[in-house]
Amino acid sequence: xxxxxxxxxxxxxxxxxxxxxxxxxxxxxxxxxxxxxxxxxxxxxxxxxxxxxxxxxxxxxxxxxxxxxxxxxxxxxxxxxxxxxxxxxxxxxxxxxxxxxxxxxxxxxxxxxxxxxxxxxxxxxxxxxxxxxxxxxxxxxxxxxxxxxxxxxxxxxxxxxxxxxxxxxxxxxxxxxxxxxxxxxxxxxxxxxxxxxxxxxxxxxxx
Amino acid sequence: xxxxxxxxxxxxxxxxxxxxxxxxxxxxxxxxxxxxxxxxxxxxxxxxxxxxxxxxxxxxxxxxxxxxxxxxxxxxxxxxxxxxxxxxxxxxxxxxxxxxxxxxxxxxxxxxxxxxxxxxxxxxxxxxxxxxxxxxxxxxxxxxxxxxxxxxxxxxxxxxxxxxxxxxxxxxxxxx
Numbered sequence: 001x002x003x004x005x006x007x008x009x010x011x012x013x014x015x016x017x018x019x020x021x022x023x024x025x026x027x028x029x030x031x032x033x034x035x036x037x038x039x040x041x042x043x044x045x046x047x048x049x050x051x052x053x054x055x056x057x058x059x060x061x062x063x064x065x066x067x068x069x070x071x072x073x074x075x076x077x078x079x080x081x082x083x084x085x086x087x088x089x090x091x092x093x094x095x096x097x098x099x100x101x102x103x104x105x106x107x108x109x110x111x112x113x114x115x116x117x118x119x120x121x122x123x124x125x126x127x128x129x130x131x132x133x134x135x136x137x138x139x140x141x142x143x144x145x146x147x148x149x150x151x152x153x154x155x156x157x158x159x160x161x162x163x164x165x166x167x168x169x170x171x172x173x174x175x176x177x178x179x180x181x182x183x184x185x186x187x188x189x190x191x192x193x194x195x196x197x198x199x200x201x202x203x204x205x206x207x
Numbered sequence: 208x209x210x211x212x213x214x215x216x217x218x219x220x221x222x223x224x225x226x227x228x229x230x231x232x233x234x235x236x237x238x239x240x241x242x243x244x245x246x247x248x249x250x251x252x253x254x255x256x257x258x259x260x261x262x263x264x265x266x267x268x269x270x271x272x273x274x275x276x277x278x279x280x281x282x283x284x285x286x287x288x289x290x291x292x293x294x295x296x297x298x299x300x301x302x303x304x305x306x307x308x309x310x311x312x313x314x315x316x317x318x319x320x321x322x323x324x325x326x327x328x329x330x331x332x333x334x335x336x337x338x339x340x341x342x343x344x345x346x347x348x349x350x351x352x353x354x355x356x357x358x359x360x361x362x363x364x365x366x367x368x369x370x371x372x373x374x375x376x377x378x379x380x381x382x383x
Contacts, residue, residue, distance in 0.1 A: 188290055191278070195294045198263060198276050206260055 049085075049143035050075040053133045061150045065122040068149060072133050075111045082109045086136040089118055091129055099124060103136075126151050210333045210340040212310075214353060215366030217345045223366065224248075224308060225255045227341050228262070235261045236304040237295045239288070241312035244268045245277045248308075263299070265291055267312075283316035285325045292329060296336050303338050305329070310344040314352055323355045330359040 052073040059068050072087060088103040100118055118131065128150055135143040213223050220242075228236065240248050245266040249259050264274075267282040280288045292305065307329070313322045332338050342360070344353060357363055 184286075187287070191287070191291055192294050194278060195291065195298060198278060199295070199298050201276055202260070202263065 048076070048078040049135055050077060051133060051135050051143040051145040053131060053145040053147045055131060055147045055149050059149060061152055062120060063153075064120055064124040064151055067117045067119050068131060069115065069117045070131055070133075070147065072114045072116060072145070073111070074108055074113075074135065074143075076108055079110055082107055083137065084108075085142070086139075087114065087116070088132075088134040088136060089116055090132045090134075091118055091120065092132060093129055094127065099129070120151065124151055126153055209361040210330045210359070211342070211362045211364060212353075212357065212360040213341065213343045213364045213366070214346050215343070215364075219366050220309060220343055220345060221251060223343060224306065225252065225257060227304075227306060228252060228259075229255075229257045231304050231339075233261065234302055234304060235263065235299050236306060237263045237265065237292060237299070239265045239267065239292065239305070239307045241267045241282055241307070242309050245274065263295055265295075281316075282313055285313070285317055285321055289325055289328055293332075296332055296338050301337065305332070305338055305340045307340075307342040310342050310356070311352065319352050319355070322352060326356045327359050333361070 053070055054073070055068060055070045059070070062068055068091070074085070076083075084105055084107050086103055086105050088101065090101040091099045093099060099121055102116075102118055104116075106112065106114060116133075120129075128148055130146050130148050132146045133144065134141055213227075215223055228238075238245075238248065243251075245264040246269075248264070249262075252259050252262075264277045265288070266277050266279050267288070269279060270281065272279060278291055280291050282288065296303065296305070310322070310326065313325070317325075326342070329342075330340060333340055340360075346366070
């Protein structure tokens, strides 16, 4: 009876040790899995939408009071079913102050392209500005993009019309003057030649 | 060289012209004809046995070119007429004379001040060029014009119709 006791205690110790090792491996494995899988999942979530904003070249230089037109391209990387998203458009100055903001709800499946516009406030001063587009799903920002444009001094269109009209009128007057003068000069040259001919002819006859 | 303004009756105008042209023997002359065509002037002069071979005609009556040796200028274009006279004066070498027959006709086509300016330009040739200027005008026409242009001429000759005599008068006598 006394010989059997140590065997049982050894076996018990071995089981406990094995359980401890297994528990340790389980803890380690769980920790490692948490370290690797969770960041990947977050990254995947952040990159589920790709958003690009593009202002065409003709709208890169604008005047206060004009409308800036742009294209928003959205790519649904998660490739989920049709969902409603909110697009928030805003114009901000170099100090990040928002001048104007507008949002709209659109439906998207895998990818979509939207043309939007924002009115630049009339009192906006000259300088470089950013057009920002943010994509929200259930009020959570999912993606954003931006493009920049310039605001230049507003030119008076009437000034150009008056200037061009004035230049055209001056050119026409100048042209008319040149034509009249050329006619007079040509007429005088013709007359001079004729007089030369008459004098020469008379002189020859008198000889 | 001198400039002379002859004011006479319409009837005596041609007689005066004949006298002037015949007095310039072998001297080339420029004849500005405002009353008659070059053809009729030449015929009248030839009838009076006056040589016309040294006369250069500026015909302001006929618009059509009938003779190659005649220059046609419309009397309403005083600039052109002045240019034609200038060119003739410049190109005829030596002593020459200029007859304007008759000044008052210019008033039909131009305003008085333009005619005055034209005559002033013409008379300036006497001091610059070797040219004698004789301008004729009927006594009955353009009295105001004549009053304005007296000063431009060195001498003014006024014909008396009744006695068919001419009396040379200074311009001072005519003005005052």
